[in-house]
Amino acid sequence: MELRRELAVKAFRHTCAYDGAISVISTKPFSRTVSRSALGHRGPNHHLRYGENPHQKAALYRLHGAHRSGIADTHQVQGKPLSFNNIADTDAALQCAGAFEECACVIVKHANPCGAALASTPLDAYEKAYRTDPTSAFGGIIALNPPLDGETASAIIERQLVDVIVAPKLDDDARSVSKRSRTYAP
Known part of the structure; x- marks a missing residue:
């Protein structure tokens, strides 16, 4: 039962951080770009070649408190920018x-x-x-x-x-x- 409680707390903290980022963004005037501070960004801002479709702009952010290692924790050695x-x-x-x-x-x-x-x-x-x-x-x-x-x-x-x-x-x-x-x- 204790493990369930710990996992529930972890899940609530994660969704709280996500909701907090949305809240900060929602209170600012609409913009086509998102500031680093609005997302609690840390680390370099990686601008991507394009979004899900070639006409869309995209960037990769690493949020404060993100503990999992993944693509945001890597660096590109060579090649064209990623989409x-x-x-x-x-x-x-x-x-x-x-x-x-x-x-x-x-x-x-x-x-x-x-x-x-x-x-x-x-x-x-x-x-x-x-x-x-x-x-x-x-x-x-x-x-x-x-x-x-x-x-x-x-x-x-x-x-x-x-x-x-x-x-x-x-x-x-x-x-x-x-x-x-x-x-x-x-």
């Missing part, structure tokens, strides 16, 4: 891969996992995840929970078009190889 859809898919892939202690690879396309695998090495995990649905993996987002090595990075970019590769770290070989890829965010 809203890239961010949403990358965060989904990152959260899914991060849920495992074992070496994991997850491929996401249009908010749907189209490949996921556990293996003893990043390369084996990627190859198993890719074989799940190679057609849907084309142009997708790849997340690994171990560091990305050069061998795995080479296999990825030689095999498929990929919009984003996200991993906790990348070694020097992976950094060199990733320059041939479109986008990489550790």
Whole structure:
């Protein structure tokens, strides 16, 4: 019963912070942009290439009190700016891969996992995840929970078009190889 109470308090605090941000924004005159202070923003403001659709503007904010690590806690090493859809898919892939202690690879396309695998090495995990649905993996987002090595990075970019590769770290070989890829965010 105590665990239920603790979880309920945690949920209420989270929704209270969300409602507070909406309240602050609602009391200000309508604007096409949202100030950092209105959202309780901390960290850099990431302007996205576009919103859910190409004619929309978008930005990524990290709110005060946000404890979960996700895409807002990463930085882009190279490539063109990400879109809203890239961010949403990358965060989904990152959260899914991060849920495992074992070496994991997850491929996401249009908010749907189209490949996921556990293996003893990043390369084996990627190859198993890719074989799940190679057609849907084309142009997708790849997340690994171990560091990305050069061998795995080479296999990825030689095999498929990929919009984003996200991993906790990348070694020097992976950094060199990733320059041939479109986008990489550790």
